[in-house]
Amino acid sequence: MGRDKALLPHPSGGVWLTALVDQLLPLGHPVQVLSRHAAHAELLSHRPGCSVLLELPPWNGPLQALAKVLSPMPGEALLVLPVDMPLLRTAVVQQLIAAWSRAPEQAAVAHDGQRLQPLLAVIPSGSPFRSCLDQQLQRGELRWMDWLTRVPHQTVRLPAEALLNANCPADLAALEE
Known part of the structure; x- marks a missing residue:
């Protein structure tokens, strides 16, 4: 985009x-935003139920970021969402959570009918999720999809229009039309 997507109107x-x-706030769960930008923390500082964890360098992508927030202890789950899905709605997130709750021993990963959207997922804590993550990062492997092939997961078909991933100016222009 050439600029911070999180701050796009x-x-x-x-x-x-x-x-x-x-x-996310209507879901009634605590919301934690992981960001490397202090401006994001300031922007969200007055939102009850929301906290910001500033990500310190090195910034090696989303898998490294996941390692900063995914608990090694079992019994928890983490809803992961990218900021660049501007059409995502509460009801769609609820569908993903509901699918995960039917099989909580697996990660639930969004699918738009064409491909996986791995950065929209519910990921259980503990092993094998955290241990596979740590092992992969120790090997210097940073690809999220490689990690996903090593952990039990289910795909969850969600409405494609809600999962529009805006990554370039053309995507932004399509949104504005």
């Missing part, structure tokens, strides 16, 4: 980051 008001957090 959102069609429903605010910016992409606040719009996403506003979709």
Whole structure:
């Protein structure tokens, strides 16, 4: 995009980051945003139920970021969402959570009908999820999809339009039309 996607104006008001957090807060779970930008923490500082964890360098992508928040202790789960799905809504996130709750020993990974959207997932804590993550990172392997092939997971078909992943100016232009 050439600029911070989290701070792009959102069609429903605010910016992409606040719009996403506003979709999550009604779920009633604590929301933790992992970001390397202090401006994100400031932007969300007055939202009850939301905290920001500043990610310190090195910044080696989403798998390394997951390692900073995924607990090694079993019995927890982490809902992971990218900020660049500006059309994602609470009801779609609820569908993903519901699918995971039917098989909580597996990660639940979003699928748009064409491909996996691995950065939208519910990931259980503990082993094998955390141990596979640590082993892969120790080998210097940073690909999320490689990690996903090593852990038990189910795909969850969700509405494709809600999973639009905006990564370039053309995607942004399509959103604005």
